Amino acid sequence: MTGPRNKDLAHVTDWVFDLDNTLYPAHCDLFAEIDTRMTDFVARFLRIDHGQARALQKQYYAEHGTTLKGLMTLHGMAPAEFLAHVHEVDLSPLPQCGNLRAAIAALPGRKFVYTNGSRRHAERVTSHMGLSDLFHGMSGIEDAGYHPKPDQRSYDAFCAAHDVAPEGAIFFEDMDRNLKPAHAMGFTTVLVQSEKDWSHEPDGARPAGLGDELGAHIHYVTDNLTNFLAACVAN
Numbered sequence: 001m002t003g004p005r006n007k008d009l010a011h012v013t014d015w016v017f018d019l020d021n022t023l024y025p026a027h028c029d030l031f032a033e034i035d036t037r038m039t040d041f042v043a044r045f046l047r048i049d050h051g052q053a054r055a056l057q058k059q060y061y062a063e064h065g066t067t068l069k070g071l072m073t074l075h076g077m078a079p080a081e082f083l084a085h086v087h088e089v090d091l092s093p094l095p096q097c098g099n100l101r102a103a104i105a106a107l108p109g110r111k112f113v114y115t116n117g118s119r120r121h122a123e124r125v126t127s128h129m130g131l132s133d134l135f136h137g138m139s140g141i142e143d144a145g146y147h148p149k150p151d152q153r154s155y156d157a158f159c160a161a162h163d164v165a166p167e168g169a170i171f172f173e174d175m176d177r178n179l180k181p182a183h184a185m186g187f188t189t190v191l192v193q194s195e196k197d198w199s200h201e202p203d204g205a206r207p208a209g210l211g212d213e214l215g216a217h218i219h220y221v222t223d224n225l226t227n228f229l230a231a232c233v234a235n
Helices: 030-047 050-064 067-075 080-087 098-105 119-128 150-161 177-186 223-232
Strands: 014-017 111-113 137-139 169-173 190-192 218-222
Touching: 030 050, 030 067, 030 080, 030 190, 067 080, 067 137, 080 119, 098 223, 111 218, 137 150, 150 177, 169 177, 177 190, 218 223
Parallel strands: 014 111, 014 169, 111 137, 169 190, 190 218
Antiparallel strands: none
């Protein structure tokens, strides 16, 4: 349990988890399938080749927070078909981790999933991992009016929907840029890192890797969510 400005966690009553590459480990490579399906959708929707689609997909992701938001903003796309297509992925690579389940179950207070993916995606993933019954609520991109993290409107919508006070909450994320607004609001922040090579993602919009420089908005950093949560309870 490390970080540049470690905090006492006795104040925490709400535990907020991002989904992809956070609640499940990045080495499962589930997001690679989602990524491929997004490219396929962009190519078909805009009637361009896959190389152009891939470039636009990453451009929109970097500039708008999600590829979805870029397509909605610049091309007037309705979101339902996109979300249904990109998240209907094979979940077999995901682990069913008894130790993670026990660690989450032991946490005092409420637990939430808060993702830039769809609510159905969150429900499918947590159900497959045997975790869904542990959460008091799940917020997907549709619950934020399709405004993705790090858009402030997304955080405001999440907190309002679940009556979460940031000063009493801790937020787990694999995206450094998504923790900046959370920190400013008063959340305790945890950056979840991995050994995966994210160099193919746009600079400034990459999930956290081991050894990344940590800003003052990061209170803790971990590369093992289960051990981190178990230590929270032990302490």
